[in-house]
Each structure stands twice: as C-alpha cells, then as structure tokens.
Amino acid sequence: MKPRIAIFDLTDCEGCEVQILNSKFIDKILENVEFLNFRLGQKINRWEGFDVAFIEGVALTSHELELLKKIREHSKFVVALGSCACFGGIAAINNFMDLEEAKKYVYGENADKIESLYVKPISEIIKVDFMIRGCPIVPEDFERVVSDILAGRIPREHTRPVCMDCKSRGNPCQLLKGNVCLGPVSYGGCNAPCPSAGMPCDGCRGPLEMPEMIAELELLKKVAQQDDIIRLFRRYAPMVTPFKEVAGGKL
C-alpha cells in the first residue's frame, strides 16, 4: 500500500504548499504516495489514518488548536512545514503587541467578532517529528523528506549555516560590506538565494542549534540600530531560542 499523506494548512499564506506544487518531481511523488488530504492540490479529501501529515501555518483560533490535536491523533508522523509552523513565523508579530489594540486597529468596530490567539510553534502544542524550514520551503527539502519516508528512513536535519551555501556559490559577503546578514547564525540548505541575488539573509530557516550569537550581535551592532536588529530577529523565527531573546529585546 502507498504511504498515505495529508497536507494541512492553518493560518498562513500557503506559500509552502505552492512550493510543493512547484516541485519538479511532483508527478513522481504523486505516483508513489496517496494524498488523502491536500485542500490546495485536490478536490476530494478524506480523514483516515495518515502515515505522514505535513502541517503548514500557525493556530490563531481555538478551532485551529483543536484541528492540530485532531491531526496529531490521526497521524503516525507529523512534519511542521515552513517557518510559520516551525517557529511562529510572520504571524508571531502578534506576540509583540497588545492583541486587543491590534484587532481594533485592523478590524475597527468588528474587532470583538474576531478571534486571534498569541502564536506558538506547533511543536509547543503537539508532538512534531520533523521540521522543514524556510519561508517558503524549498521544494528540494520536501522531495528529500518524502523520499526518505518512502525508503523507511528518518529524514536528516541540515546542520550547516547559510554562509556555507553562500561561500560555495562564490558570493561577496554582505556582512563585510556593512549589511545586516543573519547567514552565520541561520540554518542553510537553501542554497543561499538571498545573498546570491545581492541581498542579506534574513534568517528565514531559523537559528542553528548552537549559533555564535555573541559574535554575530557584535558585528550587527556595528552596522545597524538596536531597533532594526530586534525587528529582523522578529521576522521569521521569533519564538525559538536564541532568536527569541533578541526578538524580545535582549541584546
């Protein structure tokens, strides 16, 4: 029997799911797995036992919190798909403001009708077996994880910083040019598309396990204001250590 896969989206932009559809190997993947549930990719969806559930986005409502728990109950292996699910992502901007005031600002007199919770990485709500990082993910990571699962292997985590990808592409260093780059403290494996296009890395794949934060912050303070550094660390992975400390103003 083919592995039964589900892809769920909570609150998010669905960009990571689009990356799955962008995969060059999507036809090959479709031949080898059965998508029981994939709202963006197919019309008919079923709730049965899932071998693997990929979950994109964050739980911003109590309905989504319940949905997360239900997915976990129905799944053998759960993968957090993209930086929202892994680290809180862009929606975690909620966590740094008064939620009631923010709702009034956005929804005006309808604010009371809108539910919006503070944001957590999904691993703080349910057990997560693996993370696919990035905002958005790169299709190659999805392909690698699916092929590992098909072969009965537990997928492996990247361990090298973005700087390694960047150097292997021969890019000039943005930090040495005086730009704020999070490449030294962020997980690589993305092939450094941002520095390769002349922009610094914003750390969308989240922090390395043991990043050299003291050295990185010393460098960043030479080229940027404290508020700008805090905002940068709030962008993609503000709810995981050690980015969490800087995002909270500790630098």
Ligand code: SF4
């Ligand atoms: S990680 Fe980025 S691309 Fe993926 S769903 Fe969240 S905001 Fe969209």
Ligand code: SF4
């Ligand atoms: S540009 Fe950024 S990612 Fe590339 S080597 Fe310099 S610090 Fe590292």
Ligand code: SF4
């Ligand atoms: S270079 Fe940095 S910001 Fe760009 S994709 Fe890679 S980790 Fe994300």
